[in-house]
Amino acid sequence: MQIFALDGSLGGDDGNSAVLLDAAVEWLQAHATVARASLARAPGFAAHREALAGTDALVIATGTYWDSWSSLLQQFLEQATPSEGTPLWLGKPVAVLVTAHSVGGKGVLSRLQGVLATFGALIPPMGGLVLTHAGELARAHAGPDCEDMWCVEDVAVVCHNLLACARGQREFRAWSVDRGDPGKRWLRRGGALPGCGRAG
Template sequence: MRIFALDGSLAGDGGNSSAMIDVAVEQLHPHAAVERAALASAPGFAAHRAALAAADALVIATGTYWDSWSSLLQQFLEQATPSEGTSLWLGKPVAVLVTAHAVGGKGVLSRLQGVLATFGALIPPMGGLVITRVGELARTHGGPGCEDIWSVDDVAVVCHNLRACVRGEREFQAWPVDRGDPGERWLRRE
């Protein structure tokens, strides 16, 4: 199994998206050969076309910049447009890892998965997540509701499901979910 991990963030190897790819590589490496690249070091689509073609699956990571992915990743996607619906993408499983300081990351995740599906990629169940600084702080301090905040540990589920898709299996995993009352009123003013 060959997996191409692309860091689409502006910070490149020194940023949070790179740290997320590190976690994914730890999960994937025993089961796959992983090739890494960072758009901050080698921008544009052409520089990564061969790695994309050789890969059985992809991991794409980005930070959140004003409610969107990075300008480097936007440029990559724009330049990749002529490859939409080709074997570079068609049916290729892709996991998406998004980091954000506080807010906006879930919108980035959903929109990016939508763009990748339009390119022809396959989005595995629970095939993406958002890790935020705010979420990490909340999880550090614990308390009710923290079990429903994505954690770095959930990358294991994303990677497992990505590998299952590559193998053509349906043995998917799920991360922990708060199954309490989602309609419960939690906002109170004293």
């Protein structure tokens, strides 16, 4: 099994997306051969076409930049347009890992998965996640009360489901989900929320 792990972030090897991709590569290497590349080091689609052609599945990581993926990844996708619907993509499972400082990451995840599906790729169940700085701070402060927020450990679920799809299996896993009262009111009237330093 050949996996291609592509860091599409602007930060490259020094960015947060690289750390998240590290976790995925570490998990995948126990089950497959993983090739890794960075658009910050080698921009453009042509530099990675051969690796994409030889892979059974793909992991793409990106940061969030003004509610979108990186300009490097946008350029990659634009240049890849002529390969839409070809064996480079058709039926290949793709996992997506997104980092963000506070907001916008879920929109990036959903839209990027949609673009990849249009290229012809297969999106596994629970095949992507968003890790945010705000979420990590909340998890560190609130612990179990943040059960419904993605964490680094959820990368194992994403990677397991990616490999299951690549092998033609349906033995999927799910991450932990808060099954309490989703309609419970959590915003109180009158005044700022505790711990919020912003005025207005």
